[in-house]
Amino acid sequence: MAAKKLRRARLSEELCERLSRYQITTCEDFLCLSLLELMKVTGQSYYDVQKLLCKVSRACAPKMQTVYEMKLRKSVNPSSAFLSTTLHSLDKVLHGGVPCGSLTEITSPPGCGKTQFCIMLSVLATLPVSMGGLDGAVIYIDTESAFSAERLIEIAGSRFPTYFDSDEKLFCMTSSIHLYRELTCGTVLNRIMSLEEEIISKKVKLIIIDSVASVVRKEFDTKLQGNLAERSNFLARGASVLKYLAEEFSIPV
Amino acid sequence: MQRAVGGLPLAPALRARLVAAGFQTAQELLETGPCGLSKEIGISKEEALEALQVVRQECHGDATRTAGGSSATRKCTALELLEEEQAQGFIITFCSALDNILGGGVQLTKITEICGAPGVGKTQLCMQLAVDVQIPECFGGVAGEAVFIDTEGSFMVDRVVEIATACVQHCQLIAEAHQEEDNLKALETFSLESILSHIYYFRCRDYVELLAQVYLLPDFLSEHSKVRLVVVDGIAFPFRHDFEDLSLRTRLLNGLAQQLIIIANDHKSAVVLTNQMTTRIGQSQSTLVPALGESWGHAATVRLIFHWDNSQRLATLYKSPSQKESTIPYHITSHGFRDVQPPAVTQNAEDTGVNPRKRPRREEEK
Numbered sequence: 271m272a273a274k275k276l277r278r279a280r281l282s283e284e285l286c287e288r289l290s291r292y293q294i295t296t297c298e299d300f301l302c303l304s305l306l307e308l309m310k311v312t313g314q315s316y317y318d319v320q321k322l323l324c325k326v327s328r329a330c331a332p333k334m335q336t337v338y339e340m341k342l343r344k345s346v347n348p349s350s351a352f353l354s355t356t357l358h359s360l361d362k363v364l365h366g367g368v369p370c371g372s373l374t375e376i377t378s379p380p381g382c383g384k385t386q387f388c389i390m391l392s393v394l395a396t397l398p399v400s401m402g403g404l405d406g407a408v409i410y411i412d413t414e415s416a417f418s419a420e421r422l423i424e425i426a427g428s429r430f431p432t433y434f435d436s437d438e439k440l441f442c443m444t445s446s447i448h449l450y451r452e453l454t455c456g457t458v459l460n461r462i463m464s465l466e467e468e469i470i471s472k473k474v475k476l477i478i479i480d481s482v483a484s485v486v487r488k489e490f491d492t493k494l495q496g497n498l499a500e501r502s503n504f505l506a507r508g509a510s511v512l513k514y515l516a517e518e519f520s521i522p523v
Numbered sequence: 524m525q526r527a528v529g530g531l532p533l534a535p536a537l538r539a540r541l542v543a544a545g546f547q548t549a550q551e552l553l554e555t556g557p558c559g560l561s562k563e564i565g566i567s568k569e570e571a572l573e574a575l576q577v578v579r580q581e582c583h584g585d586a587t588r589t590a591g592g593s594s595a596t597r598k599c600t601a602l603e604l605l606e607e608e609q610a611q612g613f614i615i616t617f618c619s620a621l622d623n624i625l626g627g628g629v630q631l632t633k634i635t636e637i638c639g640a641p642g643v644g645k646t647q648l649c650m651q652l653a654v655d656v657q658i659p660e661c662f663g664g665v666a667g668e669a670v671f672i673d674t675e676g677s678f679m680v681d682r683v684v685e686i687a688t689a690c691v692q693h694c695q696l697i698a699e700a701h702q703e704e705d706n707l708k709a710l711e712t713f714s715l716e717s718i719l720s721h722i723y724y725f726r727c728r729d730y731v732e733l734l735a736q737v738y739l740l741p742d743f744l745s746e747h748s749k750v751r752l753v754v755v756d757g758i759a760f761p762f763r764h765d766f767e768d769l770s771l772r773t774r775l776l777n778g779l780a781q782q783l784i785i786i787a788n789d790h791k792s793a794v795v796l797t798n799q800m801t802t803r804i805g806q807s808q809s810t811l812v813p814a815l816g817e818s819w820g821h822a823a824t825v826r827l828i829f830h831w832d833n834s835q836r837l838a839t840l841y842k843s844p845s846q847k848e849s850t851i852p853y854h855i856t857s858h859g860f861r862d863v864q865p866p867a868v869t870q871n872a873e874d875t876g877v878n879p880r881k882r883p884r885r886e887e888e889k
Contacts, residue, residue, distance in 0.1 A: 298731045301738075302771060304778065309535055315577060316532030324742070327735035332726050334743075337671075338719035340680045365681075372676065506763060513676050514728060 281325065285312060297330045353395060353476065353522050354402045371520045373512055377483075385416045386425075388478045393426045395476035396443045401433065404521075406475025407446040409468065411461060413485040417449055448472065455489050455504050462511050469519055477515065477523045482508070528552065531581060533574055540564045549578050612665040614656050614752060614793055616648065617690075618862050620851035624840045625825070631665070631751060631793045634783055634822065638798040638813040639829030643836060644855050645797040646677045649754045651860040652795060653722050654687045656752040659709035662694050667751025667792070668721040670743070672736060675757035678724065687718045689858035723747070730761035734775065737782050744790045751792045753783070759799040759814045773818055780822035796823065835863070 286295075292311050294300055301323075303311070308319045344351065352366035361367050368374050368391065376384050392410060397403025410417060426434045426443060434440050448468075452458045458479075468474065482505070490501040516523045526549040528541050544563055546552055552560065557571040564571070613628030622628045629635050629652060637645045653671055658664025671678065694713060698706040723743075727733040733755075744750050758779075766772045787794045801814040813820065813828070820826070826842035839850040852863045 297735070301731055301734045302775065304774070313534050313536050315534045315537075317577070318534075323738055327738040329735075330732055331735040331739050332728070332732050335724050336720045337680060337683055337722040337724055338716060340724065341684060341719055344680055502763070506760075510728070517676060517726075 281322070285322075288312065297326055300326050301330075353391070353404055355391065356394065356402065368522045370522050371517050373509070373516055373523045385414075385480055386421075388480050389417065389422055390425055390429075391476065392447050392478060393422065393429065393443065396446050397430070397433070401430075404475035406521075407448060407472045408476045408478065409465065409472075409474050410447060410449045411458065411477075411479045412449060412451050413453060413458065413479075413481060415451060416480065419444065422447070446472075448474075453485070455485055458485055459504060459508055462508050462515075465511075465515060469515065469521070474519075475521050477512070477521065479512075479523075526582060531578055533577060537564075537566070537570070537574060540566070549582055552578050553582070611791075612660075612751075614652055614665060615658070615663065616651060616860055617655060617693075618853050618860050620862050621838055621853060621860075624838075624846060624849045624851055625827075625843075626846045629752075629793050629795060630825070631791055632787050633824040634780075634787055634794045634796065635825040635827065636796045636798055636813075636823035637827045637829065638800055638841075640800050640811065640831070643829040643831060644853070644860070645829060646675075646756055647682075647855050648860050649756050649795060649797060650678070650683050651686055652752060653754060654683065654690050654718055654859075656793075657713070657718050657721055658690070658694065659713055661703070661705045661709050662697060665751050666749075668723070668747060668749045669752040669754065670723045670725070670740070670750055672725045672727060672733070672753070672755045673757070674727045674733060674755070674760045676726065678726075678756065683719070683722070684715070685857060686859040687715055691715060691718070721749075723750075727761070730775070733758075733761055734779070737779055737786075740782075740786055741789070744786065744792070748790075750790065752795065753786065753792055754795045754797075755783075756797050757799075758796045763799070763814060773816065776815060776819055776822070780819070783822075 281289075289295070289300070289311060294303075294311065300308075305316070305319060305323075308323070309316060312319060312322065314322070351371075352361075352364070352369055354361050354367035355364075376387060378384055388410070392408045394402065395404045395406060395408050398405045422444065423440060426440060434443070450461055452461050465477070469477075486501055486505065490497045490504075512523050515521070528546050528549065528551075529538065531538065531549060533541075541552070541564065546555075552575065555563070557568055557575055560566075560575065561568045561571040566574075611631050613622070613625075613630055615622055615628040616625075637648060639645050649671070653669040656665055656667045656669050658666070660666050691713060694710060698710050725736055727736055740753070744753075762772055762776065783794050783796075786792070798819075799814045800811045802809045803812045811830070813826070820842075823842070824844060825840070828839045828841045830837055830839070835852050836854070837850050837852050840846060840848055854861045854863045
């Protein structure tokens with residue numbers, strides 16, 4: 271929304287021409303300037319500039335919804351609100367399971383079973399909705415190379431022996447889990463940015479990143495000056511993109 | 524009428540031409556008339572007419588101001604201000620200790636900032652306030668609507684439903700206990716659906732959307748004149764990353780603060796902002812301080828800091844023009860934001876049987 275070109279904000283052609291001479295082409299550039307600067311740049315009077323500001327703001331402001339509308343929308347499809355983890359006590363504490371549409375973070379000391387939990391969630395997500403799954407593909411971004419396909423099949427076979435009785439079903443399940451091995455912060459970020467199209471084309475219903483901390487700690491030594499800011503920058507940017515994806519597609523991350 | 528040409532809100536190029544042609548005051552401009560102006564400066568007659576209309580509007584505005592119309596100016600005596608302040612409502616938080624240290628609750632026409640570490644309850648309090656602002660006046664509320672601007676995405680509809688249900692139940696208990704006419708009548712309009720449909724929710728994904736939304740807010744508030752609360756949940760989040768130019772960030776934040784102050788004053792609504800904490804690394808230790816820097820600290824009138832002490836949540840009033848600094852514990856229950864129950868509490872036999880943590884009703888004081 272921020273990168274929306276001014277031309278599409280319904281400003282007049284000559285105004286856009288004039289603004290692009292000052293390198294102001296997107297709504298972001300326009301709104302970052304103060305009123306006096308805008309007057310100088312557009313050559314218009316104070317009141318006209320205020321009207322322009324309103325126009326541009328309307329082009330990139332978010333839509334209003336009352337909470338009542340949101341509630342009605344949610345109650346229309348209630349089943350897709352959570353991904354049950356099949357651990358009853360955990361589901362009870364989480365009010366149904368891993369929530370769809372928001373980020374969930376799993377932390378623990380090493381060896382407690384985070385990767386195992388992630389593998390199990392991937393199996394659960396590929397199950398049909400009648401069995402409590404999401405009936406969709408899974409994107410698994412692995413930074414520690416800890417994902418083992420054999421373990422995946424073992425879990426699937428022993429947990430749901432009646433469902434995965436044939437090789438064909440196992441094959442189907444494993445081919446809907448897309449694994450990406452990324453080893454640096456840069457590639458992880460690039461991968462996250464490119465996820466939008468993949469989610470739509472592959473009908474992804476779950477995104478797992480295992481793990482965020484390992485790749486960040488490898489690359490950024492917090493004792494060095496300036497690294498703290500860069501690290502937080504990277505994390506915040508990744509987090510905002512992931513939040514957007516989770517909300518937009520209503521999938522758990 | 525003696526206004527200098529350089530100070531008129533005209534386009535800069537036009538202004539430069541007028542000054543170069545020797546015009547010094549607005550009076551001279553008006554005397555010349557549009558045709559004369561267009562000949563002297565070399566602009567079209569329509570442009571000259573437009574410019575003169577702007578000048579006339581400005582001068583007219585000046586005249587009414589200097590004639591002493593106090594409705595147009597912002598000056599009034601301190602006595603009038605005192606009467607206004609005393610008649611002003613507060614938005615209660617359902618946690619009586621917090622209301623006490625704030626002097627009655629979240630004040631209208633002021634900006635309150637809530638800082639805290641993640642998970643300590645800032646969004647919970649914002650959701651509680653968005654429900655509490657709608658409490659009818661006979662129960663001690665301000666009967667207003669709420670605007671919720673979310674930048675972090677931590678707004679949960681189900682949670683608001685829980686809080687609103689608890690609030691409605693609480694009011695119903697009071698109405699049953701006191702059996703007054705207006706209480707029962709107000710309860711008819713104060714239901715779950717009406718509460719939810721009067722919270723206006725905006726989801727801003729980055730700082731540009733936030734800026735745009737704040738620019739459009741005055742128009743929105745004029746349309747929805749019953750709004751008494753504007754919550755911006757997470758004012759720090761969009762500004763903390765992706766900003767290499769710190770001076771631009773400070774400038775944008777200051778601009779935002781100015782606009783929010785104007786909104787708070789003009790529409791008599793409370794503005795609540797939530798901020799994150801950051802670590803300041805000192806000589807020997809590092810302390811948690813509110814994010815966004817020192818200059819942002821001047822934007823808010825009242826500052827609350829939420830923090831943990833072992834497993835107890837505490838709220839500290841850090842900055843306030845009228846109350847002293849103090850710290851109180853609070854609790855977040857399934858009903859929302861509440862007091863901490865003291866270990867041995869003597870319960871009243873009447874209506875407080877269900878929930879002894881309620882604060883005394885304000886209508887009894889009246």
